[in-house]
Amino acid sequence: MDGAQDPDIIALYKRIRTNPEYLEGQNDLPFAETPLHGAASEGRTHLALEILRLKPSLGKKLNLDGLSPLDLALRNEHTSTVKRLVKYYPELIRVQGREGITPLHYVVETEDIDLLIEFLMVCPSSIKDLTVRDETAVHIAIKNKKLRAFKVLLGWLRRNDNITVLRCRDEQGNTMLHLAALTNQPQACFYNADILYIVLFRA
Structure with missing residues (x-):
């Protein structure tokens, strides 16, 4: 399936069209369960990559449990998502979550x-x-x-x-x-x- 036709990505841009600050608002919070956390946690690789491409800073954002999007992908054993995320943005490997x-x-x-x-x-x-x-x-x-x-x-x-x-x-x-x-x-x-x-x- 072509990336532009991915239903997750179509839904993402519908949200952005409705609310242009959809991703920015999440970025302003010190801790947040961002759309990138959700996509990574569920192994929705293309959506996670698209969000990371649009807003790289969300890759370093911790949720309320002190976990990054990559942490969640790891803990939920979404190995292919993990590999694609770190290939695109290697520094995610250095993001310190809970207890460093x-x-x-x-x-x-x-x-x-x-x-x-x-x-x-x-x-x-x-x-x-x-x-x-x-x-x-x-x-x-x-x-x-x-x-x-x-x-x-x-x-x-x-x-x-x-x-x-x-x-x-x-x-x-x-x-x-x-x-x-x-x-x-x-x-x-x-x-x-x-x-x-x-x-x-x-x-």
Whole structure:
């Protein structure tokens, strides 16, 4: 179906014709359940993309639960919608929702390896984002015992020469090595001996 004939998009422009400030009014609120939240939550990909194209700022808007449109698409398992949204606007991966959790943090916690790899590819800088507890994606992987996600993150950091992320400390002063020891995960500590050496001994 041609995009111009999509019934969702036709309905959107009817609303805009009736009320030209339809999207703008939502944008002015500090928190709002915007039309983009609704479209993303329901997996209506073309409508979500059209709204995002018209009003990119809505992509960073949080609803009353502290969730972004991309968060809702993720939580409702609309993977194709997620992939199209981040392809169009990669910075959505860095939008911090409730407790500073980003979509990257979420896919680490749920160990969605395909999306984790895709997020790192389209938005490499997202690896640096911290939660309100000063946790990196690596902290989250270790804390939740997501070894596969940890291995992906570790490999990514190594290939991109960004090992300093592994030295980051959470609000309690724990590096990923401290957390691995505290949660009895020696396999995480010794998964890659040369990286372990870099973290421990290089300035």
